[in-house]
Amino acid sequence: METRLAIGIFLLLCLAIAAVIFASIARKKNRNALAWGFLGFLGIFGFIGFVVLLIILLCLPTLCPRCKKSLTTHQWKIRLCPNCGLLGEQQEKSDA
Numbered sequence: 096m097e098t099r100l101a102i103g104i105f106l107l108l109c110l111a112i113a114a115v116i117f118a119s120i121a122r123k124k125n126r127n128a129l130a131w132g133f134l135g136f137l138g139i140f141g142f143i144g145f146v147v148l149l150i151i152l153l154c155l156p157t158l159c160p161r162c163k164k165s166l167t168t169h170q171w172k173i174r175l176c177p178n179c180g181l182l183g184e185q186q187e188k189s190d191a
């Protein structure tokens with residue numbers, strides 16, 4: 096009985112870690128961290144599903160934080176959206 100409980104806790108921990116990984120990658124790409132974290136948490140996909148989802152997320156383009164349009168890696172690097180123009184630094188402090 097205790098072994099089953101331990102396995103259950105271990106699996107839950109793995110799912111939680113998967114959720115955190117997905118959420119953090121999604122956040123970096125200005126995507127819905129909650130939705131992707133939830134997808135990562137869904138154990139029904141199994142390990143294969145986890146890998147497939149991870150590849151999909153990594154391949155998705157970063158979204159513009161303002162207009163939510165897809166940006167190329169280069170556009171995101173130089174913080175230039177074809178729609179909104181220059182985006183500025185991500186964590187800009189105005190009280191400098």
Ligand SMILES: [Zn+2]
Nearest residue numbers: 159162176179
């Ligand atoms: Zn934009």
